[in-house]
Amino acid sequence: MIAIFLFLLQISEPPAWSHDAIWYQIFVERFHNGNPDNDPDLSTMRGSWPHVQPEGWTVTPWGHDWYERDDWAKAANLDFYTAVQLRRYGGDLKGVIDKLPYLADLGINAIYLNPLNDAPSLHKYDARNYHHIDVNFGPDPEGDLAAIATEDPNDPSTWVWTMADLEFLDLIEKAHRLGIRVILDVSWNHTGITFWAWQDVLKNGANSPYADWYEIESFEPFRYKGWAGVPELPEWKKFGTEGKKHGQPVPGTLHPEVRDHIFAVTRRWMDPYGDGRTEYGVDGFRLDVAELIPMDFWREYRTFVRSINKDAYLVGEVWWETWPDKMLDPGPWVKGDVFDAVMNYRWYKPTRSFFANAQPSVLTASQYVSHLDSVSRGLKTSTRRAMMNLTASHDSERFSTSLLNADRRYKYRMSPRETPDLNVGPADAWTRQLQRLILIHQFTYIGAPHIWNGDEFGMWGADDPDMRKPILWPELSFEDERAHPFGKTRATVPAKADMEMHAFYKSLISLRRAHPALRTGSLSYAQTSDPVNGLAFVRATDGDRVIVVFNNATSPTDMNVKGVPDGAYVDAVSGTPFRISGRSVSLKMGGKSAVILIPAR
Numbered sequence: 001m002i003a004i005f006l007f008l009l010q011i012s013e014p015p016a017w018s019h020d021a022i023w024y025q026i027f028v029e030r031f032h033n034g035n036p037d038n039d040p041d042l043s044t045m046r047g048s049w050p051h052v053q054p055e056g057w058t059v060t061p062w063g064h065d066w067y068e069r070d071d072w073a074k075a076a077n078l079d080f081y082t083a084v085q086l087r088r089y090g091g092d093l094k095g096v097i098d099k100l101p102y103l104a105d106l107g108i109n110a111i112y113l114n115p116l117n118d119a120p121s122l123h124k125y126d127a128r129n130y131h132h133i134d135v136n137f138g139p140d141p142e143g144d145l146a147a148i149a150t151e152d153p154n155d156p157s158t159w160v161w162t163m164a165d166l167e168f169l170d171l172i173e174k175a176h177r178l179g180i181r182v183i184l185d186v187s188w189n190h191t192g193i194t195f196w197a198w199q200d201v202l203k204n205g206a207n208s209p210y211a212d213w214y215e216i217e218s219f220e221p222f223r224y225k226g227w228a229g230v231p232e233l234p235e236w237k238k239f240g241t242e243g244k245k246h247g248q249p250v251p252g253t254l255h256p257e258v259r260d261h262i263f264a265v266t267r268r269w270m271d272p273y274g275d276g277r278t279e280y281g282v283d284g285f286r287l288d289v290a291e292l293i294p295m296d297f298w299r300e301y302r303t304f305v306r307s308i309n310k311d312a313y314l315v316g317e318v319w320w321e322t323w324p325d326k327m328l329d330p331g332p333w334v335k336g337d338v339f340d341a342v343m344n345y346r347w348y349k350p351t352r353s354f355f356a357n358a359q360p361s362v363l364t365a366s367q368y369v370s371h372l373d374s375v376s377r378g379l380k381t382s383t384r385r386a387m388m389n390l391t392a393s394h395d396s397e398r399f400s401t402s403l404l405n406a407d408r409r410y411k412y413r414m415s416p417r418e419t420p421d422l423n424v425g426p427a428d429a430w431t432r433q434l435q436r437l438i439l440i441h442q443f444t445y446i447g448a449p450h451i452w453n454g455d456e457f458g459m460w461g462a463d464d465p466d467m468r469k470p471i472l473w474p475e476l477s478f479e480d481e482r483a484h485p486f487g488k489t490r491a492t493v494p495a496k497a498d499m500e501m502h503a504f505y506k507s508l509i510s511l512r513r514a515h516p517a518l519r520t521g522s523l524s525y526a527q528t529s530d531p532v533n534g535l536a537f538v539r540a541t542d543g544d545r546v547i548v549v550f551n552n553a554t555s556p557t558d559m560n561v562k563g564v565p566d567g568a569y570v571d572a573v574s575g576t577p578f579r580i581s582g583r584s585v586s587l588k589m590g591g592k593s594a595v596i597l598i599p600a601r
Contacts, residue, residue, distance in 0.1 A: 011306035012336030014386035015284075017181060018313045020519050021110040022509050023450040024103055026096060027394050028113065028137060029122050030470045031453060033062060034094030040136040044145075047128070047194035048121035049232055050082050060087045062470050063495070066461075067424075067483035080485040081417060081465070088122060089470045092137045093167045100174055106456065107509030110181040110448075112286050112315075114394055116168060118148070119192055122468075123394070125288065126192025126232055129153055130265040138164020153196040156264045169272055169280060176279060183313060184269060187288035188254075188262050188297075190226070190233040198234055213237060213255050227289065238294050247321040249332045252294035259297060263304055270308045278309040290316030290339070291328055298338045315388050318342040324412040325360070334383045341386040344447055346375045348391055349410050355437045355552060355592075358406035364530040365552065376446075385520060389442055390450035394468060398461040399452070400427035403434045414463040416485050424484075425460025426493055432458070433592050436504060437550065440573075440594045443508040444539060444548045446523055456505040458498030472497040511572055515598065517544040527562040536561045547580075547597040551589035559587040569597040 033039070039059045046053075054076040064070070073083035093116075103111065115124035118132045132148055135141040144162035152158045175182050191198055197210040205211070206219045215225035215235045227233040240252030253259070267274075270281040285305070290298070305312050316339040321328045327349065330342040352358045354368040363371060376384050391399040397414040404423045405414060413419045427435070435458075442449050454471035461467040472478060478495035512518045517539040526536040526547070533552040536559070538545060547564050551557045562584040569578045573596055578585060580597075587595055 011302065011310065014340035014382055015311040015313050017110075017283075017311065018340060018448060019382070019385040020513075021181065021448040022108050022512065023110050023112055023388055023390075023448055024106075024108040025112045025390075025393060025450060025452050026114065027091075027123075027453045027468060028093065028096060028116060029091040029124075030089055030468050031091045032095030032099050032471065032473065033090035033092060034096070034098045035092050035139060036090060038092055038094075038136055038139055038141055039090040040088040044136055044141065045086070045088070045120050047192060047232070048085075048119075048126060049230075050085055052076070052078070052086070054078065054086065057086065059090050062089055063476055063478035065479040065481050065483050065495075066466070066469050067481065067485050068479075069483075084465050085122065088136075090136075091470070093133070093164065093171055094139070097167075097171050097174055100171075100178055100180065104178040104180060106506055107513055108451075109179055109513075110183070110283075111175065112183050112185065112388075112450075114185045115187065115288075116184060117186070118164075120194055121192070121232075125187050125190075126194070127187070128192060128194045129196055130186070130191075130262070131156075131159055131268055132162055133164035133168045135162070135164055138162060138167045140164075154261065156268070159268070172282060173280060181283040181313075183284040183286055183315070184282045185286040185288060186265075188236070188301075189289045189292050190235045193232050193234065195234075213258050227292075235292075240296070241294060247328065249295045250292060251296070253296040253300070254294065259300065262301070266301075266305060267308060270305070270312065278312075281309070283309070283311070284313030284315070284340075286343075287314060287316045287339070290333065290342075291318045295332075295338065298333075302338055313341075313386070314339045315341045315343060315386075319345055324409055331378050334379060336380075336383075341383060341388055341448075343393070343450075344387040344389045345396075347372070347387070347389045347442075347445070347447060350375070351438055351441060352402060352406065352410055355441070355550075356403050356406040356434045358403070359409045365528050365533055365535040366530050368535065369525055384446045385448070387447040388450050389445065389447035390452065391438060391442065392452040392455055392467065393450075394452070395464065396467065397463045398425075398459055398467045399438075399455050400431055400435060400458060400460045401425055401462055401467075403427070403431045403438075404460070406434075411463060415466065416462060420486065420488075422462055424462055424466070424490075427458060427460055427498075432498075432501065435501070437552070437592055437594055439504065439508055440548065440596065441550070443512045444518055444537075444546065444596065449509075449512065451505065456502050458501035474499065507572075511596065511598075515539075515544055515546050517541045517546045521545070524563075526564050528559075532557045532559070534559050534561075536564070538564055540565070545599065547585075547595075549587060549589070549595045549597070551591065551593050554591045556588070556590050559589050561585050561587065564597075568600040570600045572596040572598050 042053045054072045056072040116133045117127045117130050118134045119126050135144040140163040147160050201208045215237045217223040225235050244250050318328050318330045327346050333339050350371040354363045396411050457472045474497040481493040484490045521539040521541040524538050528534040536549040566580050
């Protein structure tokens with residue numbers, strides 16, 4: 001009994017390494033093309049929207065003007081937002097492996113990979129199968145397809161290792177050698193229409209052994225439930241969901257055979273050699289549309305995952321309760337029996353409002369603090385430290401574009417399709433200043449900072465799909481941006497990396513990694529004043545302390561901060577020395593600026 005109690009206690013806590021994480025999210029298709037010989041072709045894209053095969057289709061050059069339609073798109077008379085879903089740039093696992101030293105030099109110690117499972121789309125949430133890496137991410141697409149064809153996909157004993165699978169294991173091993181953890185994005189809510197079980201359902205109808213795996217409403221006529229109404233994403237069937245309420249966790253579970261398949265896939269990526277050497281497998285999972293999946297399944301899943309690796313990390317996508325105004329309370333999912341953390345969009349939304357004077361409301365310093373307190377109320381300290389605090393992702397407009405359009409609500413109508421006059425970028429000097437303020441808060445506040453694919457280079461882009469531009473690697477050449485998706489006149493914009501922004505990210509990462517107080521320290525707010533819109537807090541451990549002060553007003557302000565520890569400090573931003581005595585400090589601060597006081601050495 002004692003052993004069981006200790007196991008349950010252990011698996012209820014987030015892994016300690018998650019408190020130290022600096023997350024970098026990689027969208028492989030748009031990260032880096034390390035091997036042009038494995039680039040996609042139309043044959044491996046069949047089964048993904050928009051289900052057309054344009055004559056003359058080719059992979060898009062990495063430096064192509066984003067809104068300029070490819071020649072094949074023009075010839076087929078495809079509009080930009082249809083054609084862009086057919087684009088492929090050739091990002092692959094070799095590209096990630098080649099850039100691991102870059103990520104290590106930046107200071108990244110944890111990467112979150114968007115889905116790698118074999119799938120026809122650019123985003124890979126429409127799995128052909130879960131247990132193989134996408135054939136175009138590896139070195140031998142044709143050979144991998146031939147190897148996969150020899151299997152019984154429902155019998156793990158027949159599963160082979162493709163060249164793409166082995167390259168992924170090589171990536172994990174190389175990342176671990178550099179001190180970088182790796183988690184993999186998976187969707188246990190739905191598959192694609194090319195998934196092997198769905199294909200059997202389409203062939204055999206109600207006689208298929210997998211007919212009860214999916215949310216099929218009727219066979220005559222054939223109707224089924226696709227995630228968010230998308231027919232390319234048929235959902236797994238949920239059982240025991242009676243009494244479910246909107247905005248609340250879903251009761252019940254998945255079909256036991258679906259569960260068994262998911263567990264087999266999970267074990268494959270966590271313990272690839274089947275001998276308990278989990279250092280060769282992934283360190284956890286990011287779990288897509290997690291609020292739609294029944295809680296009994298999630299509880300089983302956590303126990304299973306932690307039985308393989310006691311230090312595995314599970315982070316759920318728990319997002320909207322009522323779009324676009326109210327986000328879900330993550331509390332039910334982070335009590336210790338489901339996830340370790342969620343993607344913490346609830347940190348960014350009020351932070352954007354406070355620092356960028358953004359919609360939906362302008363917050364004073366005290367209101368902002370109250371909002372952050374309400375967001376974290378009821379969460380354990382260990383959970384708060386494990387939360388993935390993000391400014392942007394593959395599902396939202398880029399960080400700079402979010403602030404360029406701060407007069408609009410977060411994510412709402414943040415696309416030229418919905419808002420023709422949307423500012424599509426790049427960032428101006430004012431936006432960069434706001435970004436720096438928010439980044440300082442992100443890297444000094446409780447929770448693990450997250451960087452979206454290329455944001456460290458100051459990239460810009462509207463909501464899906466425009467945030468998925470290929471990364472502006474400084475060593476590559478890019479065409480100037482001249483085109484607009486709807487042919488509107490637009491000033492020519494040089495497409496190049498902002499290396500000042502890159503250096504700023506790198507300095508904040510270094511600061512956070514150097515100070516335990518910023519990772520696991522307590523947080524206490526110092527005296528501030530709403531009229532001057534100032535905010536100050538102290539992060540502290542027994543052996544370390546950091547004082548962070550913001551002047552969020554647009555004009556210079558004398559900030560008088562009380563309730564801070566005495567001692568000799570230096571501003572990590574400017575290098576200016578400070579002496580604090582009497583537990584107070586006076587600071588002359590420019591508009592929209594911050595001071596980070598660290599102990600003088």
